[in-house]
Amino acid sequence: MSEPLAQNFDAQNYARPNQNWICGHADEGNPCRLGPDARGRCRATAECKPLLETKPGERKGRWRCTRPGGACESGPLPDGTCCRPIAKCSPAPTLRLIRRRLTLAIIAGSCAGLLVLLGVPPWRARFINPGPLLQPHSGAAFAAMAATNHLKSDCGACHVAGNSGPNGMVSAALHAQPGIFDLKKLAFAPPAEPTAMDASCLTCHAGKNFHQAAAPVISCVFCHAEHRGPVMAATTDTQCDFCHGDPAKMEVSRTVPVIHHFATDHPQFRFIAEGWRDPDTLKFDHELHLTGADIPRLPDGRKLDCGFCHQPDASGAYMAPVNFERNCRVCHFLQFDPQTPQLTLPHGSVEFVSAFLHSLPEQYARLAAREKVEDANGFVETKLAGLRTQFGSGVELERRVFFSTATFGPEAQIGTINGMTRAIFPGCAYCHEVKTSSVGSPEITKPMTPERWLADAKFSHAAHANIACEQCHDALHSRETADIILPAKETCEACHSPKGGVVDTCAECHVFHHLPDGMTHDEGLMTRE
Numbered sequence: 001m002s003e004p005l006a007q008n009f010d011a012q013n014y015a016r017p018n019q020n021w022i023c024g025h026a027d028e029g030n031p032c033r034l035g036p037d038a039r040g041r042c043r044a045t046a047e048c049k050p051l052l053e054t055k056p057g058e059r060k061g062r063w064r065c066t067r068p069g070g071a072c073e074s075g076p077l078p079d080g081t082c083c084r085p086i087a088k089c090s091p092a093p094t095l096r097l098i099r100r101r102l103t104l105a106i107i108a109g110s111c112a113g114l115l116v117l118l119g120v121p122p123w124r125a126r127f128i129n130p131g132p133l134l135q136p137h138s139g140a141a142f143a144a145m146a147a148t149n150h151l152k153s154d155c156g157a158c159h160v161a162g163n164s165g166p167n168g169m170v171s172a173a174l175h176a177q178p179g180i181f182d183l184k185k186l187a188f189a190p191p192a193e194p195t196a197m198d199a200s201c202l203t204c205h206a207g208k209n210f211h212q213a214a215a216p217v218i219s220c221v222f223c224h225a226e227h228r229g230p231v232m233a234a235t236t237d238t239q240c241d242f243c244h245g246d247p248a249k250m251e252v253s254r255t256v257p258v259i260h261h262f263a264t265d266h267p268q269f270r271f272i273a274e275g276w277r278d279p280d281t282l283k284f285d286h287e288l289h290l291t292g293a294d295i296p297r298l299p300d301g302r303k304l305d306c307g308f309c310h311q312p313d314a315s316g317a318y319m320a321p322v323n324f325e326r327n328c329r330v331c332h333f334l335q336f337d338p339q340t341p342q343l344t345l346p347h348g349s350v351e352f353v354s355a356f357l358h359s360l361p362e363q364y365a366r367l368a369a370r371e372k373v374e375d376a377n378g379f380v381e382t383k384l385a386g387l388r389t390q391f392g393s394g395v396e397l398e399r400r401v402f403f404s405t406a407t408f409g410p411e412a413q414i415g416t417i418n419g420m421t422r423a424i425f426p427g428c429a430y431c432h433e434v435k436t437s438s439v440g441s442p443e444i445t446k447p448m449t450p451e452r453w454l455a456d457a458k459f460s461h462a463a464h465a466n467i468a469c470e471q472c473h474d475a476l477h478s479r480e481t482a483d484i485i486l487p488a489k490e491t492c493e494a495c496h497s498p499k500g501g502v503v504d505t506c507a508e509c510h511v512f513h514h515l516p517d518g519m520t521h522d523e524g525l526m527t528r529e
Helices: 024-028 093-120 121-129 139-148 165-174 183-187 196-204 237-244 286-291 324-328 350-357 360-372 377-389 394-403 489-493
Strands: 051-053 062-064 408-414 418-422 434-436 440-444 519-522 526-529
Touching: 024 519, 093 526, 350 394, 350 440, 360 377, 377 394
Parallel strands: none
Antiparallel strands: 051 062, 408 418, 434 440, 519 526
């Protein structure tokens, strides 16, 4: 483009550069100074705009060329137009305009798509609802519970803003924290940051507490995602690592180390690391009962084993408490009169035992009636005389019943051979802690056998039914009641590890929520003891 073309207008005709269009003359060297208008039309006309000059005394005047750089040779035409017109060009849109048009097209397309998806009933349901609800959050049972507690049972129970109409949804979006335009906070917001949805969760799940007081506040939906099917997806190690794999977060708890996986950096179980001991006062020797030569066979001829005393409970997950009548009396008959094995002491109450001993004449009389003894009175007198011969008095018999720990009697000599004879019976003190109370009567400490040592852990014996008891519980080398014969971490790791091939996720054994007093975890469910 020539210099006159580039300088085609004077200063009064200069316009602000158009940011949306580029002059088509730019490919000739320089664009014209006026440039395209707002709609992209070329505004080029001529190289100048002639000026009419009228001298004093003249009526018509003359047109003067105003071209920058000097007048042209021909000058203006008689009608006052420039004799050198500029050819029109085709202005090109700028990148700014292209970007704006593309943005508007995307917005328009999105709005149109949303109107279609939200306007047609079948599509609307599939678009709004990304998946089926959990079973506890749907169905007649949930609706009945919600009605009883005056709660909503539809989507509005959780999505409060969703039932507030377009104005309510827009208002909720504009007042959300962080705001919809706070891109920096949105980009770097922690994934577990609590949201308004958590308030809806706590409407029903008010008893769900964090497992430690120092634990950071975690959003419910960070671990419990809805609309994933009728069963809630299991918690993953990634969710646990959010805290337990972060040294900065775990620094608040000096007692819990950073843990990533069970098979790598999980610490030894606490009952081993801290040397816990069973405080139960009941005297029991596992090794003696499993390997002792004097342990009698069971009624069916079997040798005593773990499974005879330790039976699974109704759920199959844990073991039912050992019971004297069911598990112990088969060997410990509680006989006190060797000549009358049919008559045995009651178990479980000091008062019952004492009352039984004080009513021995009546007890023998009842036995005589059951055995259909002809001379019942003579039978009773004979039995009582035998007891007086062995123990001297009823007081001594009662003392022996409660306080004797002897299993062998006094030394006996037959000819030149000395030997130990078995005691007539071992007393309560053989197994129990027996004390003398302030009123002089015996007092037996009640056995306190913990049913579960790791109360906050999940475990199921049913899932380990194909594993021998001794593989996890070293009962064959336990001689003291204080021994806690649970497996060490290495025993569990042999299976629960990538090498063992059994799942070893955190959620396999642990749960997050700390339950209130009186509650215990049972296969991940909350059940009262």
